[in-house]
Amino acid sequence: MENQFFVDNDLLSDEALERKHRLETDPSFRTDHMKYLEGMEVISSDIRSKVINEMESYDETKYTARDVVAALESESCTIEGLKALLSPAAEPFLERMAQRARLETSKHFGNTVYLFTPLYIANYCENYCVYCGFNCYNKIRRMKLSAEQIEREMKVIADSGMEEILILTGESRAQSDVEYIGNACRLARKYFRMVGLEIYPVNTDEYRYLHKCGADYVTVFQETYDSGKYETLHLAGHKRVWPYRFDAQERALMGGMRGVAFSALLGLSDFRKDALATALHAYYLQRKYPHAEISLSCPRLRPIINNDKINPLDVSESRLCQIICAYRIFLPFAGITVSSRESASFRNGIVKIAATKVSAGVSTGIGDHESKYSGKETDAAQGDEQFEIDDNRSLDKMYTDISGEGLQPVLNDYLYV
Amino acid sequence: MNNNDKLIIGGHEFDSRFILGSGKYSLNLIKAAVEYAGAQIITLAVRRANTKEEENILDFIPDNVTLLPNTSGARNAEEAVRIARLARELGCGDFVKVEIMRDAKYLLPDNQETIKATEILAKEGFVVMPYMYPDLNVARDLVNAGAASVMPLASPIGSNKGLATKEFIQILIDEIDLPIIVDAGIGRPSQACEAMEMGAAAIMANTALATAGDLPIMASAFRQAVEAGRKAYLSGLGRVLTRGASASDPLTGFLHN
Numbered sequence: 001m002e003n004q005f006f007v008d009n010d011l012l013s014d015e016a017l018e019r020k021h022r023l024e025t026d027p028s029f030r031t032d033h034m035k036y037l038e039g040m041e042v043i044s045s046d047i048r049s050k051v052i053n054e055m056e057s058y059d060e061t062k063y064t065a066r067d068v069v070a071a072l073e074s075e076s077c078t079i080e081g082l083k084a085l086l087s088p089a090a091e092p093f094l095e096r097m098a099q100r101a102r103l104e105t106s107k108h109f110g111n112t113v114y115l116f117t118p119l120y121i122a123n124y125c126e127n128y129c130v131y132c133g134f135n136c137y138n139k140i141r142r143m144k145l146s147a148e149q150i151e152r153e154m155k156v157i158a159d160s161g162m163e164e165i166l167i168l169t170g171e172s173r174a175q176s177d178v179e180y181i182g183n184a185c186r187l188a189r190k191y192f193r194m195v196g197l198e199i200y201p202v203n204t205d206e207y208r209y210l211h212k213c214g215a216d217y218v219t220v221f222q223e224t225y226d227s228g229k230y231e232t233l234h235l236a237g238h239k240r241v242w243p244y245r246f247d248a249q250e251r252a253l254m255g256g257m258r259g260v261a262f263s264a265l266l267g268l269s270d271f272r273k274d275a276l277a278t279a280l281h282a283y284y285l286q287r288k289y290p291h292a293e294i295s296l297s298c299p300r301l302r303p304i305i306n307n308d309k310i311n312p313l314d315v316s317e318s319r320l321c322q323i324i325c326a327y328r329i330f331l332p333f334a335g336i337t338v339s340s341r342e343s344a345s346f347r348n349g350i351v352k353i354a355a356t357k358v359s360a361g362v363s364t365g366i367g368d369h370e371s372k373y374s375g376k377e378t379d380a381a382q383g384d385e386q387f388e389i390d391d392n393r394s395l396d397k398m399y400t401d402i403s404g405e406g407l408q409p410v411l412n413d414y415l416y417v
Numbered sequence: 418m419n420n421n422d423k424l425i426i427g428g429h430e431f432d433s434r435f436i437l438g439s440g441k442y443s444l445n446l447i448k449a450a451v452e453y454a455g456a457q458i459i460t461l462a463v464r465r466a467n468t469k470e471e472e473n474i475l476d477f478i479p480d481n482v483t484l485l486p487n488t489s490g491a492r493n494a495e496e497a498v499r500i501a502r503l504a505r506e507l508g509c510g511d512f513v514k515v516e517i518m519r520d521a522k523y524l525l526p527d528n529q530e531t532i533k534a535t536e537i538l539a540k541e542g543f544v545v546m547p548y549m550y551p552d553l554n555v556a557r558d559l560v561n562a563g564a565a566s567v568m569p570l571a572s573p574i575g576s577n578k579g580l581a582t583k584e585f586i587q588i589l590i591d592e593i594d595l596p597i598i599v600d601a602g603i604g605r606p607s608q609a610c611e612a613m614e615m616g617a618a619a620i621m622a623n624t625a626l627a628t629a630g631d632l633p634i635m636a637s638a639f640r641q642a643v644e645a646g647r648k649a650y651l652s653g654l655g656r657v658l659t660r661g662a663s664a665s666d667p668l669t670g671f672l673h674n
Contacts, residue, residue, distance in 0.1 A: 107575040110441020110627035163468060193467060290520045291492050333522050408443040415464040415503070417496040 001313065005130035007306050009139040020137050023128060023235040033231040033240045040244045041203040041251065047284045048246050054079065055225055055277040063087035072100055077330045082279060085326035086272045094318060097325035101354040104332035112410045113402050114357040115395065116164035117157055121145045121184050123366050123383045124175035127237030133304035133386045134170040140305050143366040143383030144175050151187050156369045158191040160361055160395045163412040165192045171200035171239050178206045182213035189214035193412040201248035207255025216416060218252035219261035219297065220245060224269040225277035233268060249285055259293030266320065267301035267312030275323045279330050295335030296327050302341050302387040317346055328354035340389040347391055352405060360398035362389050422651065424619055426596055427544030427565035433457040435643045436485065436598065438623020440465055444477040446632050451479055453636035460485040460514055463504045485546065487514040494533035501538050513538060515547040524574045528555040532562050539563025548600055551585035556593050567593055570601035575624045577604025580612060590616040606642030613646025614654060
């Protein structure tokens, strides 16, 4: 079964609707997703070819129980070991994988769990990514926060006790340019110890500028590492350019960022190949930039406004757990973030095994923290959400729950130097 | 045992030779860990102390222990110096453990940058305790740079693998006049004991406690192991036969006939 992503919007003009339909049905109408657009920096790097070669040659059916046991019993996990752990043959070994993952997590992180919250400052988007609530053809309330509104939101979040923030935007350079995002970073430095960014990919000099503004971590989701599949899901806009997105983390490190995060959106394509490519993307980049702090996210597809049927297909919770354990065993030192897309019970369980970072007090909408945090109705305009979250626990609740599991919640372990 | 057996670092005297880490376990266990370990020095990451009041790790550390802030997160000497100065501003005192890592995977220390940072910080009046990869030449440079102790790693941080660098730590113990404090990789009390028997001045552990089933009990086990090892070192270990038996007729007996 496949997700049915295409939803029409009654506000679209006939012309816009026709263009939308042609993008959806006529591949020749779309641009070349492997060709850089004007202004996109091209860097020289062999990481992409290494990752893709490994991914394309991965035959999940080749691995047996014996390979899985060998991977679990060897002291350090090789790429072959990772492939075995991600294969169907590993599914009966999930408990053993979890035991090993927990051991590795405790060696590197003890029993600490880091907390953060995302802040969406704009939801304008120039792309047509068919699964995303922000896509340019989706009928949602659009909004971009002013500097005053951003500061107000940040104050509300900081007052809750949060010390780390992840600033997000829809992918629109026209509405949310680099300077606008840089200003948000400067404001964030006043209220938070640590500032991360999850925005459209930019060039090295722009990452350098954003680093100077106070951001130190960059997250870019590749969505799927299968460029052929990617092409059918990202039908228009600059995000369609797959290789430019792939190199974003490397440009961020070249621009002086301390750390980078990687992810495939599980459920879009072959999840085993995508998980393999995500881990290898992080692995090869860390080998090239040994000082880089790396982390992995593991989001699954979620319902969006106007399409509540979207789901992660064959990526069940136990398969997600398998992926996360494999990530941990292969990359024991990497941070692993599990977002509020997942249920409270899943997140409570996975922080005891492998996840080192969870979000709390989450909204994926624009300008709604005050009403969500205080419960007060406001007249202020709000922008719609990118996707539906599952776990809506507040910071206080999350802090208490994590402590209750015998773990130590940590609000900050970072210095901007 | 000699009651005057003190650990002296930068002119400060300590009875305990077990330095405790703080960063990997629950804050409300710190007090118990300090008590059971009998620790007088506890390390903490400045970056972790750089927080708002509600959960500040500093609030959980008993007043009577000496804080040893570390510069973790520093990727070069300049960053380490900045973090050390911030530690002073935060009221963490003058002790500083210099940790400089350019490698996020193994967290191995950068010896060259560590020497540079040690020199700058020692001149600024810090009691500098550099974390280093055990290399005799580097240790000598650290002495010349003004270090108050030298902290060689036993094996990679968090690995609990014990004295992987044993031979090289022994060389530092034999050749360097400053206290040699074995740091990183000590996973069991028996390993701590062994390092103390070798003549290490103190042991530092964090992950071994954090990952133990019962942290306070493991803390007290380490305390006893460190004390046992120290006593053994001071008493002079008995001979160990490496091969065969001891010749009852000395080979040089003919000289006395």
